[in-house]
Amino acid sequence: MKRPKSDRQRLLKETIEKTPFITDEELAKQFSVSIQTIRLDRMELSIPELRQRIKSVATNQWNETVKALPLEEVIGEVVDLELDNRAISILDIGAEHVFSRNKIARGHHLFAQANSLAVAVINDELALTAKSELKFTRQVKEGERVVAKAVVEGKEKGLTIVHVNSIVENETVFTGIFHMYQPNEQKGEQ
Secondary structure (H helix, E strand, C coil), rough: CCCCCCCCCHHHHHHHHHHCCCHHHHHHHHCCCCHHHHHHHHHHHHCCCCCHHHHHHHHHHHHHCCCCHHHHHHHEEEEECCCEEEEEEEECCCCECCCCCCECCCCHHHHHHHHHHHHCCCCCCCCEEEEEEEEEECCCCCCCEHHHHHHHEEECCCCCEEEEEEEEEEEEEEEEEEECCCCHHHHHCC
């Protein structure tokens, strides 16, 4: 059933307010219209594209809650964050991240994305990586998008354990276990 444009736009706005990370493709299916119609509706309603919505929500969430790291020091774009629980960031691999000869990403960029996410997820003003266990499972090439997901697994010998999996198109490319030291927490235990 086709809705009048005004109804569709009102419902579109409500849907995006409730679920800001919904894609234009998902919206098009939900409203039984073309992706181009959704884009035109968004433009008329001054609703930014998904990437800008993600950035806006993450920046607001980040500024209100993160203690250990300023936003500009995180490698990648944080798109989800729940302190002491989980975090997600996205890194688009560009020419500046790869070896010029073979267009394969330098490993330190994948490590930096994962490590900075492990630091950011800790609810402490100073969180430091005490130890990490890393495994690269496949090469990442220029133009690929790396989604890093950090999960706080608990504590072990006074350190917080954070697991990070980095994925490209549903394939794991990097895993890391980060043992995070929190000096402020150590003081509280004494």
